[in-house]
Amino acid sequence: MEKIPQKVFKATVSSAELVAQGVKKITCKISEPFSFSVGQYVWVEIPNIEGETKIPKGSRRAFSVCNMPNKENTISVIGRISESAFKQKFFAFSEGDEVTIHGPFGSTFIIGQNSPKDLIMIAGGVAIAPFLPIIETIKTQSLPIKCFLFYLNRNQESTPFLKELEALKENNKFFDYKVKYDVFSWDDIKYTCDGLEGERKWWVAGPQAMVGYVYGELEKGGISMFDMAFENYYPIHPHNLTLEKIKEQLQGEGILAQAIQNSASHTIITDANGVVLFANKAAEEITGYTVEEMLGNTPRLWGGMMSDEFYKNFWARKRMTAQIFIEGVINRRKNGEAYYANARITTIFDEEDEIIGFVGTEEDVTNAKEIDQAKTELIFLASHQLRTPLSAINWYTEMLLEEEAGKLNDKQKEYVDEVYKGSQRMVNLVDTLLDVSRFELGTFVLDLKPVDIVSFAKSMVKELKVQIDEKKLKCEERYSKEMPLFNADQKSLRIIFQNLLSNAITYTPSKGEVVLDVRMAKQGDIIGGKNVGEASVAVIVSDTGYGIPKAQQDKIFTKLFRADNVRGKNIEGTGLGLYMVQATVEQAGGSIWFESEENKGTTFYVLLPLIYTKKKEATKAP
Amino acid sequence: MSNKKILIIEDEEALRRALREEFAHANFETLEAKDGEEGLTIALSAHPDLILLDIVMPVMDGMAMFKKLREDAWGKDAKVIILTNYSDDERVASAVVQQPKYYLVKSDWKIRDVVAKAKEILGG
Numbered sequence: 129m130e131k132i133p134q135k136v137f138k139a140t141v142s143s144a145e146l147v148a149q150g151v152k153k154i155t156c157k158i159s160e161p162f163s164f165s166v167g168q169y170v171w172v173e174i175p176n177i178e179g180e181t182k183i184p185k186g187s188r189r190a191f192s193v194c195n196m197p198n199k200e201n202t203i204s205v206i207g208r209i210s211e212s213a214f215k216q217k218f219f220a221f222s223e224g225d226e227v228t229i230h231g232p233f234g235s236t237f238i239i240g241q242n243s244p245k246d247l248i249m250i251a252g253g254v255a256i257a258p259f260l261p262i263i264e265t266i267k268t269q270s271l272p273i274k275c276f277l278f279y280l281n282r283n284q285e286s287t288p289f290l291k292e293l294e295a296l297k298e299n300n301k302f303f304d305y306k307v308k309y310d311v312f313s314w315d316d317i318k319y320t321c322d323g324l325e326g327e328r329k330w331w332v333a334g335p336q337a338m339v340g341y342v343y344g345e346l347e348k349g350g351i352s353m354f355d356m357a358f359e360n361y362y363p364i365h366p367h368n369l370t371l372e373k374i375k376e377q378l379q380g381e382g383i384l385a386q387a388i389q390n391s392a393s394h395t396i397i398t399d400a401n402g403v404v405l406f407a408n409k410a411a412e413e414i415t416g417y418t419v420e421e422m423l424g425n426t427p428r429l430w431g432g433m434m435s436d437e438f439y440k441n442f443w444a445r446k447r448m449t450a451q452i453f454i455e456g457v458i459n460r461r462k463n464g465e466a467y468y469a470n471a472r473i474t475t476i477f478d479e480e481d482e483i484i485g486f487v488g489t490e491e492d493v494t495n496a497k498e499i500d501q502a503k504t505e506l507i508f509l510a511s512h513q514l515r516t517p518l519s520a521i522n523w524y525t526e527m528l529l530e531e532e533a534g535k536l537n538d539k540q541k542e543y544v545d546e547v548y549k550g551s552q553r554m555v556n557l558v559d560t561l562l563d564v565s566r567f568e569l570g571t572f573v574l575d576l577k578p579v580d581i582v583s584f585a586k587s588m589v590k591e592l593k594v595q596i597d598e599k600k601l602k603c604e605e606r607y608s609k610e611m612p613l614f615n616a617d618q619k620s621l622r623i624i625f626q627n628l629l630s631n632a633i634t635y636t637p638s639k640g641e642v643v644l645d646v647r648m649a650k651q652g653d654i655i656g657g658k659n660v661g662e663a664s665v666a667v668i669v670s671d672t673g674y675g676i677p678k679a680q681q682d683k684i685f686t687k688l689f690r691a692d693n694v695r696g697k698n699i700e701g702t703g704l705g706l707y708m709v710q711a712t713v714e715q716a717g718g719s720i721w722f723e724s725e726e727n728k729g730t731t732f733y734v735l736l737p738l739i740y741t742k743k744k745e746a747t748k749a750p
Numbered sequence: 751m752s753n754k755k756i757l758i759i760e761d762e763e764a765l766r767r768a769l770r771e772e773f774a775h776a777n778f779e780t781l782e783a784k785d786g787e788e789g790l791t792i793a794l795s796a797h798p799d800l801i802l803l804d805i806v807m808p809v810m811d812g813m814a815m816f817k818k819l820r821e822d823a824w825g826k827d828a829k830v831i832i833l834t835n836y837s838d839d840e841r842v843a844s845a846v847v848q849q850p851k852y853y854l855v856k857s858d859w860k861i862r863d864v865v866a867k868a869k870e871i872l873g874g
Contacts, residue, residue: 516765519765520762520764520768522860522861523765523768523772523860523861524764526860526861526862527768527771527772530862532771532772532775555858
């Protein structure tokens with residue numbers, strides 16, 4: 129691309145118009161030749177703002193240029209009129225007012241000969257600016273690009289350029305768009321993938337939190353980061369929390385101020401962009417950073433407290449019924465030492481339900497974690513030690529049953545047989561406990577080898593044949609014809625199949641039915657009501673059993689949990705099986721969910737990605 | 751197949767005895783050691799047809815004994831079954847890298863199957 133010099137230019141406002149509720153478009157004529165590429169941005173500087181006390185200060189702002197390069201040397205910018213002194217003043221400008229333009233500056237979005245076949249743009253509000261000239265360029269140069277715009281806004285009144293977009297769509301085949309006024313999700317756009325072939329790029333522009341959220345949604349849809357490009361800005365809402373407001377309320381000698389200052393919980397207050405405006409003494413002690421160091425930074429300074437949910441709620445602008453609670457995040461003190469924390473984030477809203485800031489609290493739970501770890505290690509050692517005496521019991525009962533030490537009468541045989549069965553159960557329990565503690569200690573090592581999943585599944589069903597026959601269950605096996613070999617850890621697969629199948633058998637009354645379905649799931653397929661993000665092996669186990677009570681479905685993967693409706697049925701269970709299955713599936717980068725209705729049955733769905741990507745590294749805890 | 755010589759190296763007396771009796775029952779000539787050091791001495795002088803080796807033992811553990819055995823001219827090709835408490839025990843993993851051809855899992859295997867495996871190895 130041609131290199132364009134960046135300079136400072138004098139310019140005069142040539143027009144100013146309201147293009148939607150609260151949105152203004154200002155066009156400036158530059159006094160000398162000015163060239164730029166579509167999608168680039170400029171800094172607009174306005175003369176001294178007197179009496180400016182608001183945060184952030186400054187007399188210039190960045191704007192994407194929303195028109196095409198032209199001989200008249202004009203540039204147009206759009207923005208939302210906010211309480212910020214800059215925007216209040218700039219958007220009040222009219223014809224003849226003078227401004228200084230710096231730029232142009234680079235662009236994330238570059239259009240040209242090497243552009244992709246399909247371009248999907250996602251714009252949040254006024255961030256549509258860079259996309260307008262891009263669409264115009266595709267039109268005027270007849271570039272071979274199909275273009276789809278997702279346009280996210282709060283409501284119709286405040287959405288600029290709706291008429292223009294509609295006209296563009298009517299007159300041009302290459303362009304289509306959709307406006308969305310509530311939360312955006314992968315489901316909204318996945319259909320645009322259908323029928324599209326060839327290279328496709330995803331361009332996203334909008335407020336920082338929206339971009340973060342959209343990124344997450346695209347990733348969920350299996351879009352590679354290399355096919356995405358982003359441009360984000362930091363919005364300032366009219367009632368955004370400011371340092372002054374916080375100081376006013378917290379830095380006095382009041383009881384509340386002192387209570388928060390001296391609380392043992394790490395407490396911070398941020399503005400709507402997550403920038404820290406206040407931090408208490410505990411925050412200093414826990415993170416090791418001074419208040420001065422934290423102010424102006426985001427909590428990323430000591431860790432990643434901003435979760436996906438944070439972005440989602442931010443973007444959804446919905447009043448949360450509960451705080452966001454994140455258990456056991458690993459943060460880092462200034463000296464580099466890692467610590468475990470439980471974090472809570474509460475949103476602060478103004479009278480109009482606008483998010484104006486966040487309160488974050490953290491508790492350092494490193495000690496508790498260490499105790500928990502010691503306990504897990506103890507369980508591991510104890511289980512390990514149990515194996516030797518268990519071997520002795522097994523071998524000697526086996527020898528007795530083989531009558532190597534002389535003949536047993538029927539009753540003796542029966543008794544010894546009970547001892548043997550009990551001991552076998554103990555071996556299974558000890559194995560499970562060892563697996564659980566390995567997982568919790570992070571020492572469960574994956575040994576990835578190509579697996580023929582169908583043969584593997586068949587062998588697992590065969591192992592359980594005795595139990596299936598005992599209960600006179602009908603067991604159906606369905607396998608896709610052409611299953612590729614895939615890299616997996618046999619030990620993990622065993623945990624998944626063994627537990628899901630034996631649960632289905634155990635929790636289904638006799639003469640019921642158990643179905644094992646193993647098949648390929650391609651990206652975009654729907655399995656169990658969910659969209660498949662990446663090519664996976666799907667393992668589906670369904671039964672006509674007791675089901676899981678609705679009220680307890682959210683606890684089903686919790687360690688040691690057992691549903692109420694089976695506790696009374698005298699069915700053996702440790703409450704460790706599904707916990708292990710979930711941990712195993714997640715370690716393999718897969719996902720697990722279920723559908724269940726009491727007394728009708730349960731279906732578990734497991735997706736194991738065909739290409740194993742290390743999502744959760746099994747590392748030794750500190 | 752009769753009168754093959756097997757050396758059982760196992761610190762737990764109860765397990766050692768069970769193995770001894772089961773192998774004797776299958777017409778093996780049995781030798782015993784209660785730790786790796788003793789096992790190594792017996793192995794190098796008696797040259798058994800097969801060694802059954804426990805991993806966790808006092809004095810010299812199974813893996814240390816195994817390493818020393820492989821340094822010996824006779825020992826480098828000796829047939830060894832490694833007995834372990836848990837299938838993915840890291841030491842077993844490293845033992846496999848050192849190429850012992852066979853290993854077993856104590857608690858999961860029936861004692862008859864241990865004998866059957868030994869016969870299979872010696873027969874093959």
